[in-house]
Amino acid sequence: DAEITQSPRHKITETGRQVTLACHQTWNHNNMFWYRQDLGHGLRLIHYSYGVHDTNKGEVSDGYSVSRSNTEDLPLTLESAASSQTSVYFCASSQQGRGYEQYFGPGTRLTVT
């Protein structure tokens, strides 16, 4: 069955370290998204991509970067982790032209100490 996976599921890192969160989908979806979820803030869009080599900034992109070298993967990198980036991160994907129906991964809980 097609699916979307995230790894690791839990990560503890130190302030200032570079961290990469993986997202892999097997639906062959063109659209992929990264969100962070914090209490009281719902889901906030970090970066998104509409296809290979396409990346776009979301509303909370500072301190994060993504690259899209193939259809299946959109890794999220925290260049220099900060305590404010402690959060639960969700990756999602959607079919081209149907971005409003997004399929979410299980999430990665990141703690920055």
Add this chain to the structure above:
Amino acid sequence: QQQVKQSPQSLIVQKGGIPIINCAYENTAFDYFPWYQQFPGKGPALLIAIRPDVSEKKEGRFTISFNKSAKQFSLHIMDSQPGDSATYFCAASDLSTNAGKSTFGDGTTLTVKP
């Protein structure tokens, strides 16, 4: 500014009750309104969605009501069950310019007591 405002933040009902979650939006270009359901430790999952050309949509026990003039929409859960306990997010999309993006509300944590 927050483009989609969701209320209440939390809601507790008895089994069989009808919880109602409300959302309001500002951008009149929004033309698709999905709702997502999220269980603890899981990612959100699409539950039901509506377009502004209809005022109501039902899928099983879940109903969306839409008021275009008021720029409001709401989710009703009929005959609620403890298994409906979850966080619910409303969202809005502008299909003409941002076909891949949705703007989410802050979420409502629903608890259905047995």
